[in-house]
Amino acid sequence: MGRPRSDAPTDFEFIIGAWGAHGVTPLQISNSLSEGAHGVTPHNDGLTIGTINGDYEFRSLTFFSFPGKVFMRARPLIMVFFCALFLVFIPVPNSSAVHSKEYSMPEKQGGAPSDMKPVRDEKLWKRALEIHRKAIVIDTHNDVTTPMTNDDYDLSGTPPTPYRTSIARMKEGGLTAEFFSVYIKPHYVTQGGAARRTLDMIDSVYRAVERNPNDLMFATSVADIRRAKRQNKIAALMGIEGGHAIEDSLPTLREFYRLGIRYMTLTWNNTNNWADAGRGEKKHNGLSDFGKEVVREMNRLGMMVDVSHVSDKTMSDALDVSKAPIIASHSSARALSNVPRNIPDDLLKRIAQNGGVVQVNFYSGFVDNATVGPQSDQRAARLKAQQDAINEKYKDDPERRAEESDKLEAANPLPPLPLSKLIDHIDHIVKVAGIDHVGLGADFDGANDMPEGAQDVSMLPNITYELLKRGYNEQDIKKILGENLLRVFSEVERVSRGMSKSISGDGSLKRIERIK
Numbered sequence: 001m002g003r004p005r006s007d008a009p010t011d012f013e014f015i016i017g018a019w020g021a022h023g024v025t026p027l028q029i030s031n032s033l034s035e036g037a038h039g040v041t042p043h044n045d046g047l048t049i050g051t052i053n054g055d056y057e058f059r060s061l062t063f064f065s066f067p068g069k070v071f072m073r074a075r076p077l078i079m080v081f082f083c084a085l086f087l088v089f090i091p092v093p094n095s096s097a098v099h100s101k102e103y104s105m106p107e108k109q110g111g112a113p114s115d116m117k118p119v120r121d122e123k124l125w126k127r128a129l130e131i132h133r134k135a136i137v138i139d140t141h142n143d144v145t146t147p148m149t150n151d152d153y154d155l156s157g158t159p160p161t162p163y164r165t166s167i168a169r170m171k172e173g174g175l176t177a178e179f180f181s182v183y184i185k186p187h188y189v190t191q192g193g194a195a196r197r198t199l200d201m202i203d204s205v206y207r208a209v210e211r212n213p214n215d216l217m218f219a220t221s222v223a224d225i226r227r228a229k230r231q232n233k234i235a236a237l238m239g240i241e242g243g244h245a246i247e248d249s250l251p252t253l254r255e256f257y258r259l260g261i262r263y264m265t266l267t268w269n270n271t272n273n274w275a276d277a278g279r280g281e282k283k284h285n286g287l288s289d290f291g292k293e294v295v296r297e298m299n300r301l302g303m304m305v306d307v308s309h310v311s312d313k314t315m316s317d318a319l320d321v322s323k324a325p326i327i328a329s330h331s332s333a334r335a336l337s338n339v340p341r342n343i344p345d346d347l348l349k350r351i352a353q354n355g356g357v358v359q360v361n362f363y364s365g366f367v368d369n370a371t372v373g374p375q376s377d378q379r380a381a382r383l384k385a386q387q388d389a390i391n392e393k394y395k396d397d398p399e400r401r402a403e404e405s406d407k408l409e410a411a412n413p414l415p416p417l418p419l420s421k422l423i424d425h426i427d428h429i430v431k432v433a434g435i436d437h438v439g440l441g442a443d444f445d446g447a448n449d450m451p452e453g454a455q456d457v458s459m460l461p462n463i464t465y466e467l468l469k470r471g472y473n474e475q476d477i478k479k480i481l482g483e484n485l486l487r488v489f490s491e492v493e494r495v496s497r498g499m500s501k502s503i504s505g506d507g508s509l510k511r512i513e514r515i516k
């Protein structure tokens with residue numbers, strides 16, 4: 001349906017812009033065009049006709065602009081012209097835009113009612129999409145690998161509840177490279193089988209690529225990611241989350257490198273036998289001697305050292321020891337949200353000096369803990385009986401227990417934070433560490449509650465739009481979307497080339513013997 005943009009009747013201009021007529025068919029658009037042409041007096045500043053949103057997209061077009069009298073005389077001809085135009089411009093499926101989701105979230109994700117929809121600057125949105133489509137877009141942390149492993153979820157299908165990642169959504173989000181997280185729950189330490197679980201999860205990523213060769217490309221290098229972009233595929237990379245995966249063995253670490261692992265988060269929330277976690281027991285005063293050897297071996301192999309989840313002292317030690325830039329694959333700024341998982345300003349500065357990058361985590365609890373923490377506690381109290389029942393029912397199956405708990409939480413979402421709160425973290429890291437040291441590590445499918453418009457991988461163009469709105473230029477935005485991570489990754493590759501010629505031959509055989 002058209003809407004006048006001004007009341008002064010002199011010139012007339014039609015603009016078809018991305019305005020958000022959800023579910024409107026070409027026929028309806030054509031009808032609304034007729035309505036507009038017949039029912040609205042010509043206006044000097046034009047008439048905006050909505051576009052088909054969600055499945056289809058029309059680019060913004062200015063058709064004509066001329067005096068009102070001429071318009072009235074030429075009206076029949078113009079109508080014929082527009083009818084012909086719509087026969088020619090049959091809409092094609094839109095593969096990269098996510099506009100419908102920015103302001104109209106699926107119900108399960110707690111979308112705002114339609115009368116609260118913010119107005120989008122369509123010119124800016126178009127510009128955001130242009131930049132986003134050209135950019136290399138990298139997300140360094142996605143936990144969909146868990147249902148891929150546990151439920152044999154194929155990324156070409158619809159993700160099982162409560163997960164949200166699919167090939168369709170990755171394409172919609174304009175993603176170039178995804179780091180699939182090989183997250184090893186700590187019970188594999190106590191029960192045994194951490195390395196085997198790692199192998200099982202790695203296999204699920206190979207399986208996804210083999211099942212979807214036209215959409216996914218197995219990738220282990222910067223060159224692979226750039227090639228995926230050229231070939232219009234999504235580069236599938238892997239990072240281990242939780243250093244306990246290597247079962248205290250440098251040979252095992254090397255084996256994981258061989259299989260394609262390109263970063264390892266030194267700890268998860270549990271302190272392991274050689275590194276203290278941010279939320280774990282402080283046993284080693286940061287990295288133990290073996291932990292330092294792990295970091296050096298990762299440098300030698302060309303595996304990025306990831307300091308998300310580790311204690312501040314471990315992070316500081318890793319920065320001291322590492323000869324290559326490090327990453328935080330999914331962490332935000334502690335100055336804005338005071339949780340141990342976020343990085344304090346002094347360490348942000350040190351990561352900048354080290355040449356590394358902090359990939360901002362989207363999880364609402366890390367974005368604004370002051371708001372979300374109490375809400376989360378209230379929800380936990382409300383759901384306690386159900387949670388206890390899950391814990392009891394699946395007490396011998398920690399994978400299933402986690403999945404059922406996630407489902408329960410996802411079915412009871414918190415009110416989403418505004419997207420601006422997430423962008424504040426990017427801004428803050430840019431101010432403290434610089435534009436070259438921030439990127440995106442969303443943590444999709446590893447956390448349920450995310451800000452409005454950033455709830456799944458299809459919505460990444462919204463980040464680009466918000467950055468443009470804040471005055472970031474194209475070059476800055478490309479750095480944040482992926483070029484910063486590529487710079488770090490290629491430096492890690494360069495340092496590795498300078499340190500060794502072979503994977504095992506040059507490597508230490510060091511292992512920590514079993515701790516009983």
Ligand SMILES: [Zn+2]
Binds near residue numbers: 309
């Ligand atoms: Zn994590």
